[in-house]
Structures are given as structure tokens and as C-alpha cells.
Amino acid sequence: MKTPNPSRRSEQSRRAILNAALDLVAEVGYAKLTVEAIAARAGVGKQTIYRWWPSKGAVLVDAVLALSEDEEGAIALPDTGDIRADLRGVLRAIVDEYNDPKIDTITRALAVESLTDPTLNTQITGRVLGPLLEVTKDRLRAGQRAGQVAEGVDLGVAVELLYAPIYHRWVLRTNPLTHEYADTVLELALKALSPATINTVE
Amino acid sequence: MKTPNPSRRSEQSRRAILNAALDLVAEVGYAKLTVEAIAARAGVGKQTIYRWWPSKGAVLVDAVLALSEDEEGAIALPDTGDIRADLRGVLRAIVDEYNDPKIDTITRALAVESLTDPTLNTQITGRVLGPLLEVTKDRLRAGQRAGQVAEGVDLGVAVELLYAPIYHRWVLRTNPLTHEYADTVLELALKALSPATINTVE
Numbered sequence: 001m002k003t004p005n006p007s008r009r010s011e012q013s014r015r016a017i018l019n020a021a022l023d024l025v026a027e028v029g030y031a032k033l034t035v036e037a038i039a040a041r042a043g044v045g046k047q048t049i050y051r052w053w054p055s056k057g058a059v060l061v062d063a064v065l066a067l068s069e070d071e072e073g074a075i076a077l078p079d080t081g082d083i084r085a086d087l088r089g090v091l092r093a094i095v096d097e098y099n100d101p102k103i104d105t106i107t108r109a110l111a112v113e114s115l116t117d118p119t120l121n122t123q124i125t126g127r128v129l130g131p132l133l134e135v136t137k138d139r140l141r142a143g144q145r146a147g148q149v150a151e152g153v154d155l156g157v158a159v160e161l162l163y164a165p166i167y168h169r170w171v172l173r174t175n176p177l178t179h180e181y182a183d184t185v186l187e188l189a190l191k192a193l194s195p196a197t198i199n200t201v202e
Numbered sequence: 203m204k205t206p207n208p209s210r211r212s213e214q215s216r217r218a219i220l221n222a223a224l225d226l227v228a229e230v231g232y233a234k235l236t237v238e239a240i241a242a243r244a245g246v247g248k249q250t251i252y253r254w255w256p257s258k259g260a261v262l263v264d265a266v267l268a269l270s271e272d273e274e275g276a277i278a279l280p281d282t283g284d285i286r287a288d289l290r291g292v293l294r295a296i297v298d299e300y301n302d303p304k305i306d307t308i309t310r311a312l313a314v315e316s317l318t319d320p321t322l323n324t325q326i327t328g329r330v331l332g333p334l335l336e337v338t339k340d341r342l343r344a345g346q347r348a349g350q351v352a353e354g355v356d357l358g359v360a361v362e363l364l365y366a367p368i369y370h371r372w373v374l375r376t377n378p379l380t381h382e383y384a385d386t387v388l389e390l391a392l393k394a395l396s397p398a399t400i401n402t403v404e
Contacts, residue, residue: 108317108318111317112314112317112318114374115310115313115314115317115373116310116314118375121374121375125374125375125376129374129376133376153390154386156377157367157383157386157387157390158390160367160370160371160387161363161367161387161390161391161394163370164366164367164369164370164371165359165362165363165366165367167366167370168362168365168366168369168370169362169366171313171317171373172316172323172327172331173320173323173327174327174331174335175358181359184356184359185359185362185363188355188359188360188363188394188395189363189394191393191394191396191400192363192390192391192393192394193390194393194400196400198393198396198398198400
């Protein structure tokens with residue numbers, strides 16, 4: 001079994017705790033979520049949770065991470081050589097996650113807490129958003145080597161160009177979040193990142 | 203005097219209330235803000251506030267609006283013919299606003315409330331963000347007529363390409379928000395929106 005945990009039993013408890021946290025936050029919201037309730041739902045003692053996590057926020061961060069991890073515990077971003085297809089898959093998957101009512105509720109709850117809790121914000125940006133941005137930069141670097149992305153482009157800004165419009169539309173509920181929208185953002189971003197030099201404004 | 207209000211006195215009260223709301227939310231945060239405290243600070247009766255606004259959230263929306271309104275009560279976006287310079291000025295001004303500790307506090311407080319209060323979210327997106335996006339679309343339309351922006355581009359997505367990366371970096375505190383960053387986003391966006399057709403990915 002491919003897991004980072006040594007024993008099957010503690011991995012089963014870990015999974016039960018993370019699933020309980022996700023179910024409960026979707027049911028009662030972040031404010032009313034308690035470690036006690038997570039423990040009861042997961043069928044473990046409260047101390048089992050506190051042995052692994054310092055707070056309910058930390059449990060939720062791991063729970064959200066587990067949603068997008070593969071079996072190896074890593075965020076995956078394919079490199080088929082087709083940068084458009086690879087990024088399209090990621091952007092559409094993010095749109096699908098935001099449109100899932102349960103993930104929407106959990107992510108909004110974490111967004112609210114992050115705005116007022118700098119520690120949780122650091123955990124989320126460091127452990128959820130950060131790794132996604134890093135694997136995306138890696139994919140864009142491969143695109144640079146393949147001559148599909150401009151050499152001089154700031155990859156830190158490039159990844160924000162890809163993800164920020166989708167986040168903006170989701171968090172502000174300004175317009176429907178669709179695959180078509182993700183594809184439009186991708187086409188504009190690919191043009192912006194293209195190695196071709198064009199006279200943008202005379 | 204150019205104001206939408208008929209009498210100077212009620213305009214003075216309105217200004218006092220909006221300024222009191224801005225000062226107080228920066229001091230105590232949104233959760234502890236009350237209409238009573240706003241009234242006391244502004245030197246008006248509570249009923250004066252309730253005559254004009256249904257809630258403290260509604261007062262704050264107007265207060266934030268007043269920060270970016272000109273004397274005519276309209277959000278302004280210049281059209282000098284130089285689309286790069288015009289948009290650069292707007293993006294840098296937004297960066298400056300987010301970096302102002304008082305505006306940062308107020309905007310984060312409103313962002314938290316918007317995530318959990320759909321009515322306030324509709325007020326903010328409709329009355330603060332919406333008008334900004336509309337005047338920006340107008341400016342891009344002028345750019346299309348001048349041959350600086352592609353005809354076929356979706357202007358609803360184009361404006362998100364300009365503003366979303368700045369919002370994303372501000373709300374998630376991932377990296378410093380600087381004029382240089384705003385300028386980099388603008389250059390990438392102008393390239394993405396350019397009328398030139400380029401072979402983005404072979």
C-alpha cells in the first residue's frame with residue numbers, strides 16, 4: 001500500500017478524521033466546527049486528533065489537500081508535451097472543484113478564516129496553493145525549453161495569470177464558472193506567454 | 203456645489219457618517235462595528251442612518267464607493283488615447299489602495315462578510331466592482347476602435363485578466379503587491395489582448 005504512514009490502522013484513522021472534517025464543515029460551517037465533533041464523527045478520541053493536528057483549521061487544510069492528492073501524496077500536473085491540453089485539464093478540474101457544492105462550501109469557509117487568521121492563511125497558501133503554483137511553474141519551464149513559452153517571462157506572474165481569473169470569478173460570484181471560461185482564460189494566457197514578440201500598442 | 207443631495211446639510215451628515223464608518227471599521231473590525239457607534243462618532247442620531255441605509259454593511263459599501271468617486275459621484279477612467287498609460291494608472295492606483303493599511307482593513311472586512319453574506323456580496327460586486335469593470339470595458343472598447351485591442355476578445359474576460367491577478371495576490375498575501383507587479387500584469391494582458399494573431403503553441 002502506497003501511503004506515507006507506517007501502519008494501515010493509523011492511515012485508516014487519518015482518512016476517517018479528514019472525511020469527517022469535510023462532511024462536518026459542509027454541514028455546519030467552519031465557525032461551528034469543533035475538534036470534538038470531528039472526533040465523534042470519525043469514531044476516534046479527541047486526543048488522537050490533537051496528536052496529529054494543532055487545530056481544526058490544520059485538520060481542514062490536510063483534508064482539502066487530500067482531495068487533490070494522488071496516491072503518492074503529491075499534486076500531479078501532467079507533461080504530455082501538449083502544454084495547452086495539460087493546462088486545460090488542470091484549469092477545467094479546478095472549475096469542477098469550485099462548482100462542487102461541498103468543495104465550494106469548504107473552500108469558502110477556509111477563505112473566510114484565511115482573511116482573518118494569518119497562520120491559517122500561511123498554511124493554506126503554503127501547503128495547498130503553493131504546491132499547485134510550483135508544479136505549474138515546472139510545467140511552464142518545460143514549455144520554455146520546448147519553445148512554447150517566452151524565456152524572459154516571470155513565471156510567478158504567469159501562474160497567477162492562469163489561476164487568478166478563475167479564483168476571482170469564483171470568490172466574487174460575478175459570472176458563471178464554466179469550462180468555456182477556463183478555456184478562454186487559457187487561450188489569452190498562452191498568447192500573453194508566447195515567445196512571439198508583438199507590438200502590443202503603437 | 204456638485205452633489206447628488208439637495209441640501210448641503212444632509213450632504214455634510216452623509217459625509218460624516220461615511221467617514222465615521224471607515225474610521226470605526228479600521229479601529230474595531232467589521233464584526234464589532236455597530237450602527238450606534240457610527241451614529242455616535244458622526245454626531246447624528248441612529249435614525250438618521252437607518253433613514254438612508256438598511257444595515258452597517260450598506261453604509262460601508264457607500265463609504266468604500268465614496269473613496270474612489272470623483273466629485274460627480276462617478277468612477278473615472280481616463281482616455282488619453284494611450285491605453286497603456288491609462289490602464290497603468292488605474293492598476294497602480296488599485297495597488298496603492300490595497301497597500302493603504304486603512305483601506306486594506308476595510309476591504310478585507312468586506313471580503314469576509316461578502317463570502318458569507320450573498321446580499322452584501324451582490325451590493326459590493328454590483329456597486330463597487332461592477333462599475334469599475336464597466337468603465338474598463340468602455341476603455342478597452344475605445345482601444346478596439348483604435349486598433350489596440352483585438353475585435354473578437356471577450357471584454358468580460360479581458361477585464362478579469364487585468365484585475366484578478368492583483369486581487370489574487372492581495373487577498374492571498376502570496377507576494378508583495380507593487381507597481382512593478384501591476385506593470386508586469388499589464389504588459390502580459392496587453393499582449394494577450396493584442397489584435398496580432400500569433401501561433402501560441404505549435
